[in-house]
Amino acid sequence: MKIRIVNSKEEIAKLDPRERVVHLAFPLPAVVLFELMKRCPRLKAIEVPPSRYAKLSKPTRCLLEVQGVKVFPGRVWGHRTDIDEYYTVDEGAILQRAGELQARGLDSGEIVAKGAEEAGVSTGLVGFILGR
Incomplete structure (x- = not known):
């Protein structure tokens, strides 16, 4: 499974619409999450750093899950996006x-x-x- 690492809001506009799993490594206003869902309609999961996950509102998490997108906390250790924008599991x-x-x-x-x-x-x- 390839997980697309997204480091900034500006990268969302460049994402492949077929992305299914992403790791967001920047602050997450609800508007950014909805922009991501609009850009990637096949999105199934969003992983966010635990500190940012704690700041996601419960209604935002619920809305994403109603849309079929699972949101969970997690880290991508030691990955350098200057070498590869994907983390493979x-x-x-x-x-x-x-x-x-x-x-x-x-x-x-x-x-x-x-x-x-x-x-x-x-x-x-x-x-x-x-x-x-």
């Missing part, structure tokens, strides 16, 4: 590991937490990949 490995953990009898919360820790991504992203 091995979705297949996460799904396979989740199956192994489920076979061991772990509950869904433990599976998500352990999968996130092992993959080095947010629990929100693992939950999105697993459909939870």
Whole structure:
């Protein structure tokens, strides 16, 4: 899975309309989120830094989720957008590991937490990949 890293409001106008998952690394007024949804109608998930997620209003989060867009907190560690504007996550490995953990009898919360820790991504992203 490729996650598009967006560092500024100006980058939204340049996004491919087919983007499905983005990480927003800048302040998030509601207007920016709606501009993003308008630009990328196939958008399924938005990951934002935890400090910015805490500042998102509940009505904004609810409206995005009603539109079918999951919003969750998370970080992209060590990624340099001057080298590549996408961060790649091995979705297949996460799904396979989740199956192994489920076979061991772990509950869904433990599976998500352990999968996130092992993959080095947010629990929100693992939950999105697993459909939870």
